[in-house]
Amino acid sequence: MDKSTTGEEVDLYLRLSVDAEGADSIERQERDLRAWADREGLRVREVWSDAGRSGYRDVKRAGFESALAALANAEVRTLAVWKLDRLSRRGAGQIGVVLDDVERVGGRLVFLRDGLDTSSGNASRLPIVTMSEISRAESANTSLRVKSRKHTDRLAGQYLGGLPPYGYAVDDARHFVPLEPEFSSMREVVWRVLEGESLMTICRDFNERGVLTQRAKKHLAKRDRLPGPGCDCGTDEKPCKESLWRPSALSAALRSPGLAGLMPEKTTDEHGRWKAAVVAWRHPDTGETVSLMAPGREPIASEAEQARLLSVMDSRLRQYGRGSRPVRQPKSLLGGLLVCASCGRTAHTFGNSYRCRKWKADASDCAAPLSVSVEAVEEAVVRAWVGRLAQLHDEPESPLLAAVADRWLQKFDPAPLRERERLRSDLEDVKTRLASADDDHYVKATLDIERYARVSARLEEQRARLVLRLAELPQPEADLGALLDPELSLPAFTTASVPEQRDLLRLAIERVEVSRAPKRGTRFDPSSRMRVSWVGD
Structure with a gap:
């Protein structure tokens, strides 16, 4: 089919925002451009493509960048595009840079459907730049219409489209x-x-x-x-x-x-x-x-x-080790809490003992590797947990009590905290927009007095409404009565599942350090070998 295998080379660039069939499909673009190259006696060297990539939004387009790089590096002299808006919809700013690069290396741009060719007189910079601005305006108007339609559909509680979540179908009214x-x-x-x-x-x-x-x-x-x-x-x-x-x-x-x-x-x-x-x-x-x-x-x-x-689900994940990679929680009660006092690494269960992970699993050196009975250390930690919480009855100003209450709310009743945090975030956003409007009016002089008055009035109204909603929100309170009463907390703890027990311990305990026994076979003595770090200490 190619009649010009020895002719001058040409690269093709194809793009479509939504990769689908249609009058301007990727396949149609390539077919038309290959037919044009055949008629012109050009041999297609490379086909660059960006399927499903917008030419208007600021997104990475690997095909676009590679095609222009090949042209700028003189790997090929001619780049052919089906239409100007396939190359870019970002207006004169982007197209102007492209034209500068093409002119610098003596290259050639061809826009087939627009009838524009930079090697001929009918394609000076002016018509290309003008058409690029028209494409940018069309995209901006389309984006505005789409955003407006989506906002209207959201207010009406109608699904915006796309594949529905697994388990649902969408009816004629666009509901699940x-x-x-x-x-x-x-x-x-x-x-x-x-x-x-x-x-x-x-x-x-x-x-x-x-x-x-x-x-x-x-x-x-x-x-x-x-x-x-x-x-x-x-x-x-x-x-x-x-x-x-x-x-x-x-x-x-x-x-x-x-x-x-x-x-x-x-x-x-x-x-x-x-x-x-x-x-x-x-x-x-x-x-x-x-x-x-x-x-x-x-x-x-x-x-x-x-x-x-x-x-x-979140209770099964925690952050430890390098970086912040989430990993599955260990099955043991003190997994992630118990550490070796000598090297500071977490202790894992091996048989009926917790042992220093650095020494046992990593085959690394530890000056005094930990090894302690699972039953003995877990019983000691639970006793320490129950006893310390019971003392908080008489310590209303204790930082530990405040920290336990905060963790309790975050774990078991997070909705009020999340709502308060969301309102605070919205309030900060409004304050930032107010400061930006002030800067645009008083410093940059890009916002006239009439528009500034409208913008600032609207933002002040939003700020006042958010402040009022924050003030109306009841202060979240944690009911810790049962938790601080050993007669209630201990039976509840013993009947809970291991994940639930671990959550309860972590309300008050940051970590538990245990040192090595003074000699082999020595009975575990929590007072000399165990140190509990409490939250808020």
């Missing part, structure tokens, strides 16, 4: 309705996690039982030629390896606001980059979360159930 058997499968996951099962155990069970994931359904749709998109894993296995249940994916589904049937929202960091976590959207007037469930339909988990679910 249960989709069986997926809905029941996720309900099963919720109660099994609340009962103490690990995500790995549940995933293995689901894989053995053949419970289908979203990807497995897509794979089977492709394999059996059923309607719907196919899995792109490139295998005929049933189900494919990529479609198995995995703890990471299951954890993300359980943490998503969609599990509770709530309106989701993606947020950005201080640099404008999208955060990985999705949060529940809140109504701007009421500050309440918005349900997407159809009238009369219940979600997979209520907000309260999901809060308990996340508490259980």
Whole structure:
């Protein structure tokens, strides 16, 4: 088909914001550009592509950068693009830089559908820059319309689109309705996690039982030629390896606001980059979360159930070692709390003993490696915990009491604290915007007096409303009566599960240091070998 294998080379650049079929699909762009190159006697050297990447937003486009680098480094003289808006929709700022680089190396840009070619007189900088600004304005208007529509849909409690969360389908009114058997499968996951099962155990069970994931359904749709998109894993296995249940994916589904049937929202960091976590959207007037469930339909988990679910999941994770990589909690009662007094490393259980991890597991040197009976040290720590909490009855001003109350609220009743923190964050945001408006008006003179008055009045109104809502919030209080009474706390502790016992210990204990026995076989003496570091000390 190529009649010009010995002719001058040309690179092609293809882009589409939404990678799908249509009049301007990636395939259509490449087909038209190859036909043009064939007619011009040019040989296609490289095809650069950015499928599913916006030309308007400030996102990384590997194909775009590589195509321009090849042109700027004189690896190829000509770069052909289907249309100018395929190369960029960011206006004269970006296109002007591109044109400067092309002119510097004597290169050539061709925009096929626009009839523009920088090597001919019909494509001076002016028409290219003008068209680029038109494309930028169109994208800006489209973005504004999309944001406005999404805001209206959110206020109306309508799903914005895309693949619904696992277990739900979307009805004609764009509300969630249960989709069986997926809905029941996720309900099963919720109660099994609340009962103490690990995500790995549940995933293995689901894989053995053949419970289908979203990807497995897509794979089977492709394999059996059923309607719907196919899995792109490139295998005929049933189900494919990529479609198995995995703890990471299951954890993300359980943490998503969609599990509770709530309106989701993606947020950005201080640099404008999208955060990985999705949060529940809140109504701007009421500050309440918005349900997407159809009238009369219940979600997979209520907000309260999901809060308990996340508490259980988070209790299994902690930060230790290098960096802040979350790892699964050990099964032992003092895992993560008990450390070797000699080297400071955590002690792990080996048989019926806690032993210095650095000496036993790392094969490293420890001057006085710890080894202590599990039963003896755990009993001593629990006695110390009960006794210290009982003393707090007579120490109302104790920093430990305040720290225990704070940890109790964060662990067992976090909603009031989260609401207060959210309002404080919103208040700080309003204050920052007020300061920015002051700077734009008084310092930079970019905001005239009339607009400044409107902006500042609106922000002051928001600030006053947030201050009032903060003042109206009841001060969270922890009811620690049962916790501080040994006759109540000790029986409750002994009947609790190990994860629950560990949570209770960590309300008051920061760490427990235990030293090596003076000689082999010596009975464990907590008064001489154990030192408890209390929270707030």
